[in-house]
Amino acid sequence: MLFKNIAILDENYNLKDNMYVGIKGETIDYIDTVEPNESYGESYEGKGKLLMCGFFNSHAHTPMTLMRGYGENMSLQDWLTKRIFPFEDKLNGESVYAGMLLGIAESLRFGIVSTTDMYYYGDDMAKAILGSGVKNNLGRGVVNFSEDGEIDLLPGFQETKHIFETYHNEGNGRLKVDISLHGEYTSNPKTALHLAEYMKAVGANMHVHVSETEFEHEECKKRHGMTPVQYLSKHGLFDTKATAAHCVWLEGDDFDILAKKNVTVASCPISNMKLASGVCNIPYLLKKGVNVAIGTDSVASNNSLNMIEEMKVFAISNKGKQFDPTLVTPVETLRAATFAGAKGQGRDDCGKLAVGFKADLVVMDLSKPNMHPIHDMATNLVYSASGSDVLLTMVDGRILYQNGEYLTIDIEKAIFEAEKCTKRILGELK
Amino acid sequence: MLFKNIAILDENYNLKDNMYVGIKGETIDYIDTVEPNESYGESYEGKGKLLMCGFFNSHAHTPMTLMRGYGENMSLQDWLTKRIFPFEDKLNGESVYAGMLLGIAESLRFGIVSTTDMYYYGDDMAKAILGSGVKNNLGRGVVNFSEDGEIDLLPGFQETKHIFETYHNEGNGRLKVDISLHGEYTSNPKTALHLAEYMKAVGANMHVHVSETEFEHEECKKRHGMTPVQYLSKHGLFDTKATAAHCVWLEGDDFDILAKKNVTVASCPISNMKLASGVCNIPYLLKKGVNVAIGTDSVASNNSLNMIEEMKVFAISNKGKQFDPTLVTPVETLRAATFAGAKGQGRDDCGKLAVGFKADLVVMDLSKPNMHPIHDMATNLVYSASGSDVLLTMVDGRILYQNGEYLTIDIEKAIFEAEKCTKRILGELK
Numbered sequence: 001m002l003f004k005n006i007a008i009l010d011e012n013y014n015l016k017d018n019m020y021v022g023i024k025g026e027t028i029d030y031i032d033t034v035e036p037n038e039s040y041g042e043s044y045e046g047k048g049k050l051l052m053c054g055f056f057n058s059h060a061h062t063p064m065t066l067m068r069g070y071g072e073n074m075s076l077q078d079w080l081t082k083r084i085f086p087f088e089d090k091l092n093g094e095s096v097y098a099g100m101l102l103g104i105a106e107s108l109r110f111g112i113v114s115t116t117d118m119y120y121y122g123d124d125m126a127k128a129i130l131g132s133g134v135k136n137n138l139g140r141g142v143v144n145f146s147e148d149g150e151i152d153l154l155p156g157f158q159e160t161k162h163i164f165e166t167y168h169n170e171g172n173g174r175l176k177v178d179i180s181l182h183g184e185y186t187s188n189p190k191t192a193l194h195l196a197e198y199m200k201a202v203g204a205n206m207h208v209h210v211s212e213t214e215f216e217h218e219e220c221k222k223r224h225g226m227t228p229v230q231y232l233s234k235h236g237l238f239d240t241k242a243t244a245a246h247c248v249w250l251e252g253d254d255f256d257i258l259a260k261k262n263v264t265v266a267s268c269p270i271s272n273m274k275l276a277s278g279v280c281n282i283p284y285l286l287k288k289g290v291n292v293a294i295g296t297d298s299v300a301s302n303n304s305l306n307m308i309e310e311m312k313v314f315a316i317s318n319k320g321k322q323f324d325p326t327l328v329t330p331v332e333t334l335r336a337a338t339f340a341g342a343k344g345q346g347r348d349d350c351g352k353l354a355v356g357f358k359a360d361l362v363v364m365d366l367s368k369p370n371m372h373p374i375h376d377m378a379t380n381l382v383y384s385a386s387g388s389d390v391l392l393t394m395v396d397g398r399i400l401y402q403n404g405e406y407l408t409i410d411i412e413k414a415i416f417e418a419e420k421c422t423k424r425i426l427g428e429l430k
Numbered sequence: 431m432l433f434k435n436i437a438i439l440d441e442n443y444n445l446k447d448n449m450y451v452g453i454k455g456e457t458i459d460y461i462d463t464v465e466p467n468e469s470y471g472e473s474y475e476g477k478g479k480l481l482m483c484g485f486f487n488s489h490a491h492t493p494m495t496l497m498r499g500y501g502e503n504m505s506l507q508d509w510l511t512k513r514i515f516p517f518e519d520k521l522n523g524e525s526v527y528a529g530m531l532l533g534i535a536e537s538l539r540f541g542i543v544s545t546t547d548m549y550y551y552g553d554d555m556a557k558a559i560l561g562s563g564v565k566n567n568l569g570r571g572v573v574n575f576s577e578d579g580e581i582d583l584l585p586g587f588q589e590t591k592h593i594f595e596t597y598h599n600e601g602n603g604r605l606k607v608d609i610s611l612h613g614e615y616t617s618n619p620k621t622a623l624h625l626a627e628y629m630k631a632v633g634a635n636m637h638v639h640v641s642e643t644e645f646e647h648e649e650c651k652k653r654h655g656m657t658p659v660q661y662l663s664k665h666g667l668f669d670t671k672a673t674a675a676h677c678v679w680l681e682g683d684d685f686d687i688l689a690k691k692n693v694t695v696a697s698c699p700i701s702n703m704k705l706a707s708g709v710c711n712i713p714y715l716l717k718k719g720v721n722v723a724i725g726t727d728s729v730a731s732n733n734s735l736n737m738i739e740e741m742k743v744f745a746i747s748n749k750g751k752q753f754d755p756t757l758v759t760p761v762e763t764l765r766a767a768t769f770a771g772a773k774g775q776g777r778d779d780c781g782k783l784a785v786g787f788k789a790d791l792v793v794m795d796l797s798k799p800n801m802h803p804i805h806d807m808a809t810n811l812v813y814s815a816s817g818s819d820v821l822l823t824m825v826d827g828r829i830l831y832q833n834g835e836y837l838t839i840d841i842e843k844a845i846f847e848a849e850k851c852t853k854r855i856l857g858e859l860k
Contacts, residue, residue, distance in 0.1 A: 068802070069809035073756045106799040110816075270742075273750030274813075303813035304800050309739055312700075320703030320747075326503045368818075369535040370734050372498070372845045373852040379499035383704075383733035386540075387816035388798075415802045422803040
């Protein structure tokens with residue numbers, strides 16, 4: 001495929017007009033101002049459009065789309081115990097598949113090419129991922145509230161092992177399976193150590209919730225005399241490539257540990273604000289050299305997978321919190337939403353519009369009034385674009401979404417099935 | 431016009447499916463579950479769509495679209511003195527018209543039917559407003575840094591008088607002219623008193639910036655021994671219908687004064703966060719019974735006129751700031767973006783999808799994955815919709831925007847002219 005006469009946001013987040021970008025198989029093969037001699041097959045007329053790297057969503061629970069707007073304006077405790085947990089108790093493979101597919105469709109609409117997910121019914125999630133053509137780092141969050149019993153026999157660990165052995169690097173590497181400890185506060189040291197050991201043995205990534213709420217952070221200190229970052233580091237969870245979601249209440253040497261251990265922080269600014277958890281100190285993490293990426297968290301707490309909206313809140317939340325408008329630039333934000341996310345997922349050949357990188361791309365509509373004038377394209381993308389200005393989403397060189405149409409998903413059926421599963425569960429909860 | 435088989439968000443922000451809504455002239459004439467006997471002319475098939483009241487943007491400087499993304503990550507002082515003021519110094523009627531028309535097009539794309547604006551070159555703004563068919567409460571912000579001279583001779587006052595006498599209630603009342611004191615910190619008591627007197631004499635509304643930054647608020651207290659709210663109230667600026675933009679640093683009896691004087695607060699959460707000004711205490715204003723509406727502020731500080739995005743940040747910013755997820759409900763948010771805005775503009779027959787009200791309406795696309803499932807429509811609209819899920823925007827019964835097309839604006843020309851004026855100014859600034 002050849003993109004012709006198209007503006008691009010290059011690997012340094014600069015605008016280049018009237019470019020030619022050739023895709024060969026899964027890979028970006030050609031970027032230049034002149035038309036290539038080589039034929040790249042089908043061509044795409046790019047006038048009035050911008051080609052850029054697609055977005056990497058670094059923390060989500062995609063199947064929770066079914067709980068979109070189910071339980072609003074409630075305290076965290078009420079929300080979890082009266083809404084989320086009872087609903088989740090009624091989930092099955094069919095409904096997780098339906099929620100996952102709906103969430104994948106939504107992700108594609110908003111330019112997301114790859115997601116770091118933590119949820120369960122991994123077989124059904126894998127089916128939706130492999131069938132739709134997206135990238136995903138899939139993890140089954142392991143929880144353990146008991147001191148007794150073998151960790152090996154925990155349902156979470158068994159599912160982790162099953163999905164790792166079955167799906168890791170399937171779909172030509174599009175689907176990776178991460179090992180996932182749900183969090184310090186939902187497990188114990190024995191579980192943490194066991195997961196760390198397994199993760200190192202198989203060479204997988206770690207995905208874990210860290211210091212999302214003040215309560216979680218302070219309780220950990222009371223329980224263990226350590227912050228969650230110190231605790232996880234001590235138990236070996238950061239000894240392979242790790243993604244730490246949220247990181248709102250970091251303190252002291254937490255920042256240095258994350259930097260030293262090359263942990264990726266997945267900041268989820270909208271969910272953190274909406275659930276009243278707080279604001280992650282992104283500028284200080286960046287200053288310390290931490291790889292900061294962006295997550296939407298689940299639709300139950302966001303309530304969308306609109307990465308463009310998420311970028312805007314990512315960029316402005318620290319300005320507002322720290323009373324300093326110079327904090328967090330558009331380029332830092334775009335990097336977090338693309339390259340940093342890919343790096344956190346262990347996808348070293350992804351996250352850049354550069355020759356040799358995977359063709360995980362989006363085309364943005366520049367013909368709309370909200371994208372003009374263009375003093376600075378990076379700024380317009382972060383602050384002025386609307387989620388649905390995404391015209392095309394491509395993963396590994398394959399178009400999955402274009403002009404509102406899905407090429408691998410029957411969208412009407414996907415919405416119908418998600419609604420049906422939701423109704424079934426609400427009926428059972430009555 | 432007759433909307434058929436369409437879901438509506440009724441005047442109480444509840445979802446009703448399969449409705450018929452008939453528009454007669456400028457007015458909503460019929461809302462029922464059954465098809466009317468009377469003919470309403472052209473019909474609109476509403477399956478998979480939602481009809482709701484359009485949005486009222488309660489504080490903007492629309493022509494500043496030309497400065498979208500011009501000067502980012504700067505301190506407020508640098509941003510104003512190195513970017514905004516020099517750029518504004520080069521504006522003329524032609525460029526203000528171009529910026530205004532571009533901003534109107536963007537507003538329509540995001541479902542805004544009416545805007546409370548403060549800027550200059552009022553003739554050119556009025557031309558764009560009247561030509562495009564939107565509603566606008568137009569004000570010329572009066573500034574005065576001198577103690578000498580007649581207020582009557584100030585350019586700002588002269589323009590105010592001119593536009594009031596020429597345009598107030600033109601376009602069958604679509605265009606209203608408000609009197610506008612830019613702010614306490616950009617004028618003096620003599621100016622404030624004079625404007626209040628004029629405003630009362632002609633029976634116009636007031637539009638003023640209030641306590642946007644801590645510096646402004648504290649300096650006012652030093653200068654006058656009063657908060658900005660106390661100062662403006664004392665000088666009579668709240669003696670007709672007034673809109674107070676921002677209100678971030680209110681304290682003490684400010685809240686009660688605003689309630690007692692029936693002042694509309696136009697909260698601009700994105701601009702306030704992005705410029706690092708702070709977070710307006712919306713829940714406390716609502717508790718005090720203040721009419722709280724939503725403004726985008728200018729595109730130079732937002733950087734879009736995406737009211738759906740603005741609603742989301744309006745709803746979550748206080749949850750995050752006050753660590754309480756129960757604050758500011760979706761219904762409070764929708765009311766602020768519609769009815770409260772119309773009320774603030776003195777448009778008592780606008781802001782509701784109800785029989786007898788003006789047909790200022792938007793149609794939202796419900797066919798997209800981000801709007802499903804529907805546990806609660808108000809919640810989905812505030813948190814899950816994307817700005818460009820707006821399919822149609824109608825003002826006074828006239829369709830101005832539909833499926834990406836503008837019926838009163840040559841959009842390609844509007845973008846071209848805005849780019850051209852921007853280039854001219856940047857050239858002169860070199």
